[in-house]
Amino acid sequence: xxxxxxxxxxxxxxxxxxxxxxxxxxxxxxxxxxxxxxxxxxxxxxxxxxxxxxxxxxxxxxxxxxxxxxxxxxxxxxxxxxxxxxxxxxxxxxxxxxxxxxxxxxxxxxxxxxxxxxxxxxxxxxxxxxxxxxxxxxxxxxxxxxxxxxxxxxxxxxxxxxxxxxxxxxxxxxxxxxxxxxxxxxxxxxxxxxxxxxxxxxxxxxxxxxxxxxxxxxxxxxxxxxxxxxxxxxxxxxxxxxxxxxxxxxxxxxxxxxxxxxxxxxxxxxxxxxxxxxxxxxxxxxxxxxxxxxxxxxxxxxxxxxxxxxxxxxxxxxxxxxxxxxxxxxxxxxxxxxxxxxxxxxxxxxxxxxxxxxxxxxxxxxxxxxxxxxxxxxxxxxx
Amino acid sequence: xxxxxxxxxxxxxxxxxxxxxxxxxxxxxxxxxxxxxxxxxxxxxxxxxxxxxxxxxxxxxxxxxxxxxxxxxxxxxxxxxxxxxxxxxxxxxxxxxxxxxxxxxxxxxxxxxxxxxxxxxxxxxxxxxxxxxxxxxxxxxxxxxxxxxxxxxxxxxxxxxxxxxxxxxxxxxxxxxxxxxxxxx
Numbered sequence: 001x002x003x004x005x006x007x008x009x010x011x012x013x014x015x016x017x018x019x020x021x022x023x024x025x026x027x028x029x030x031x032x033x034x035x036x037x038x039x040x041x042x043x044x045x046x047x048x049x050x051x052x053x054x055x056x057x058x059x060x061x062x063x064x065x066x067x068x069x070x071x072x073x074x075x076x077x078x079x080x081x082x083x084x085x086x087x088x089x090x091x092x093x094x095x096x097x098x099x100x101x102x103x104x105x106x107x108x109x110x111x112x113x114x115x116x117x118x119x120x121x122x123x124x125x126x127x128x129x130x131x132x133x134x135x136x137x138x139x140x141x142x143x144x145x146x147x148x149x150x151x152x153x154x155x156x157x158x159x160x161x162x163x164x165x166x167x168x169x170x171x172x173x174x175x176x177x178x179x180x181x182x183x184x185x186x187x188x189x190x191x192x193x194x195x196x197x198x199x200x201x202x203x204x205x206x207x208x209x210x211x212x213x214x215x216x217x218x219x220x221x222x223x224x225x226x227x228x229x230x231x232x233x234x235x236x237x238x239x240x241x242x243x244x245x246x247x248x249x250x251x252x253x254x255x256x257x258x259x260x261x262x263x264x265x266x267x268x269x270x271x272x273x274x275x276x277x278x279x280x281x282x283x284x285x286x287x288x289x290x291x292x293x294x295x296x297x298x299x300x301x302x303x304x305x306x307x308x309x310x311x312x313x314x315x316x317x318x319x320x321x322x323x324x325x326x327x328x329x330x331x332x333x334x335x336x337x338x339x340x341x342x343x344x345x346x347x348x349x350x351x352x353x354x355x356x357x358x359x360x361x362x363x364x365x366x367x368x369x370x371x372x373x374x375x376x377x378x379x380x381x382x383x
Numbered sequence: 384x385x386x387x388x389x390x391x392x393x394x395x396x397x398x399x400x401x402x403x404x405x406x407x408x409x410x411x412x413x414x415x416x417x418x419x420x421x422x423x424x425x426x427x428x429x430x431x432x433x434x435x436x437x438x439x440x441x442x443x444x445x446x447x448x449x450x451x452x453x454x455x456x457x458x459x460x461x462x463x464x465x466x467x468x469x470x471x472x473x474x475x476x477x478x479x480x481x482x483x484x485x486x487x488x489x490x491x492x493x494x495x496x497x498x499x500x501x502x503x504x505x506x507x508x509x510x511x512x513x514x515x516x517x518x519x520x521x522x523x524x525x526x527x528x529x530x531x532x533x534x535x536x537x538x539x540x541x542x543x544x545x546x547x548x549x550x551x552x553x554x555x556x557x558x559x560x561x562x563x564x565x566x567x568x
Contacts, residue, residue, distance in 0.1 A: 136414075306495060306515070309442035310481030315429035316566040321422065353566070370445050370479060370517070372553045374422040 031139040032099035036155040037082055037131065038116055041090040044164040049090025052171035053118050053162065057082040057094045058179055059105035060113040075181040075271065078115065079105055093155075096142065103140075106133050111145065111216050111239050114156075117179055117270070120170025121162035122278040126270075128221045129156045130239035145218065145239065158236075170276035177275025185227075185267040187286065188333045192260040192293050193217070196321075196350045199300045200253025201381030204358030209259045210351040211292075213245040219263075219285055222338040227267065227281035232338040238284040246292045252357075253380060256298045259350075262291030265333045283333055303365035303379050309372075311362050316355045317371065319378065354380050416547025417450025418509075418540060426534075428556040428566035432484045434526045437469060439487060441480025443553050444520035444536055447512040453547075455507045456539040458520070461550070465531025466557065469523040473507040475500050479519040486523060509540070524557070532556035532568050 042053040058078040081102045086092040094116070096102055106112040110133040118125030134143040134152070143152040170176055195217060198207035218239045222232035240263070248259050266286035270279055311317060332338075356362050363382045366375025421444070431438045458471055474480055478495030480487070489498045496519070502508070509518055520536065534554040540547055556568045 306477055309479050310483070311427065311442065312429045312438075312482045312484055314562055315427060315482070316563050318424075318426040318428065318566050320424040370442075372422070372425045372443055372551075373420055373445055 032096050032102060032133070032142060035096050035142050036093045037096050037114065037142055038129070038156045038158060039091075039093040040158040040160070042086040042092060042118060042160045042162060042167070043090050045161060047161075048164075049086070049088065050162060050164050050167050051086055051088045051090065053086040053090075053092070053120070053160070053167045054171070054176050055084050055086065055092050055094055055160070056080060056117050056119060056179060058115045058117070059102050060115065062105050062107050062112075064113075071184070072186070073183055075183045076268075077181050078179055080178070081105075081114070102142075103133060107241050109214060109216055109241065110134060111241065113239055115179075115182075116158065117280070118160045118162055118167065119176045119178075120167045120276050120278070121160065122166050123163070123225045124161045125167075125278075126223045126235060126280045126282065127158045127160070128236035128238050128282070128284070129158075130216075130218060130237065131156065145216065166278070173276060175276040177272040177277040180271050180273055182268045182270050184286065185269050185281070188265045188267065188283070188335050190262050190264050190289055190291065191332050192262050192291070192295075193219070194258040194295070195261050196259045196352055197257065197298065197377060198251065198259075198352055198354070199256045199377065199379040200251070200354075201300060201379060201383075203253050204356060204360060204362060205253040205380040206250045206353075206355045206357055207253070207255070207257075207380065208250045208353050208355075209248045210353075211242065211246050211248070211259065211261055212350060213242055215242045215245070215350055216240070217242060222283040222333065222336065224281045224336075225278060227269070229335065230337045232281075232283060232333075232336050234338075240285050240288070243288045244290040246290075248292070248294065251294075255296065256300050258295040258298055260293040260295060262289040262293070263287065264289060267336075283336065283338060300379060301367050301377050303367050303377075303383050305365075305383060307367070307370050307375065308363045308365040308382055309370055311356065311364055313359045313361060314356050315362075316353060317364055318351065318353050319371065320351045352378065354378070412539060412546040412548040414548055414550070416540065416545070416549065417448050417453060417511075417542065418446050418538060418547065418549040419449060420444065420446035420549065421535075421551030421553050424552045424554070424567075426554040426556060426567040427482060428558075428563035428568065429482065430561055430563060431526050431557040431559060434528065434559055436484065437486060437523055437525050438557055439480070439483040439485065439521060439523050440555050441474070441487075441519055441521040442482045443522070443555055444551055445479055445517045446509075446520065446538065446549065446551070447517055448509045450511060450544075451542055452508055452510045453540045453542045455504055455509060456541060456546075458504045458539070459537040460522075460533035461535040461537055463533040465527050465529075466533060466555075467525045467527055469525060471504040471523070472501040472521045473504045473509065474498060474519045474521050475512075475516060476519065477515050477517065479517065480521045522555070524555070526557050526559060529560070530556070530558045530568065534567070
């Protein structure tokens with residue numbers, strides 16, 4: 001184990017890090033070192049800063065999720081990639097200290113799932129979020145999955161609301177523990193998740209969708225200190241790279257439909273080295289089944305006339321989205337009462353088509369912007 | 384859908400030079416400038432009425448400027464083939480011109496399209512885009528054969544701070560067939 005220094009707001013802490021963190025990484029990888037991956041504050045319930053809390057940041061291995069056959073109690077070897085202590089104001093900033101390991105943990109699309117844990121916090125100290133390692137003209141950047149432009153470089157932020165006494169008790173005793181792994185506990189009932197939608201206000205248009213393999217879909221994570229039914233709350237998001245794709249058939253307007261793919265939500269539990277720790281249970285998808293479906297009769301969103309664009313007769317409009325598209329209904333995990341309405345998710349590189357069939361001029365409208373930009377949802381036909 | 388003679392003359396006078404036809408972007412300009420637009424990959428695949436008629440693509444590309452006034456140095460259609468670009472305008476407003484067979488007359492355009500404030504895209508000065516506004520890039524093209532396409536736009540521009548490139552992966556494919564066929568081609 002190498003010893004590295006972590007500078008935080010003027011204070012220097014000596015912190016143990018994985019050996020690879022100090023190894024000579026290539027320049028291409030090495031420039032990820034020192035980038036802030038997560039920042040924010042650790043506060044008590046009243047919002048006052050908690051000093052001395054240790055925030056550990058772990059990466060899931062690239063082979064997870066969805067690439068492994070799971071067995072009860074099987075343990076996922078999490079990879080420590082950064083660590084920080086909160087300042088007297090509660091502020092913290094976790095910098096990447098193990099760039100090589102982090103890069104190895106990214107999937108083929110460069111996406112890596114990260115997990116932050118505030119040590120000693122019995123609740124409120126768990127947070128997951130995905131980032132994408134993107135290579136730019138200034139080198140690799142740990143970027144947001146869906147943000148655009150300069151916003152992509154803004155580190156993930158998180159305010160942890162924890163028990164002051166518990167965290168400071170751990171800090172005072174210098175009895176922090178470390179997450180050694182996370183264990184798969186059980187699968188829940190398979191659930192359909194909406195991965196995209198099309199909307200047609202009139203009869204002169206067909207719509208269809210194609211969901212691509214390796215599409216990264218992001219789901220909210222349900223977290224609990226006890227694992228009991230009803231105790232899970234949403235905290236952070238988890239990126240799942242799809243293992244199967246599907247071509248959905250044509251739908252004729254007027255119509256509105258969700259395109260759905262089936263996932264298996266699972267429960268996991270964190271394991272620690274001995275020390276002053278509290279366990280966390282959490283739920284997130286562990287597999288995609290290949291199942292698919294359609295849900296018809298959904299409400300057509302309103303679209304400002306401003307975002308409607310005239311299209312020519314018999315034209316086809318194709319959109320392969322790489323931007324966030326909110327999934328109104330994520331995974332419903334009825335066994336633990338983690339309700340779908342509390343979840344949001346996003347998907348990318350799914351493709352939708354709108355095709356004019358009546359040979360007349362027609363319109364495509366976006367909800368948030370023009371169809372060729374970031375429209376959120378796209379609706380055929382003027383409002 | 385006819386254009387007044389004066390406007391038509393203005394369009395015809397437009398030259399190929401106004402729209403550089405090759406799109407092999409170099410590695411020079413930064414891509415993190417104040418312009419933004421596009422998202423993912425989009426394609427409009429459409430029949431054109433005939434090879435000798437023009438097509439106005441005014442609903443495919445829309446940009447905004449989040450910074451100080453910028454000047455567009457040039458715009459290149461990427462992977463262009465089978466299309467002749469006749470002209471390209473930057474048209475401000477709170478609506479887009481839309482896509483047309485032929486060239487629309489100004490009276491046919493939505494009231495939010497400020498056609499009278501259009502500029503030739505190359506050399507256009509683009510101030511910070513007010514909330515709710517947009518700058519539509521309106522391409523007037525002609526098919527050279529049965530099919531033609533371009534898979535996006537490279538917009539080279541500069542501000543007082545530096546030189547930038549915005550690539551928009553919104554493609555346009557035209558055909559003389561009644562239906563566009565495979566999309567993207």
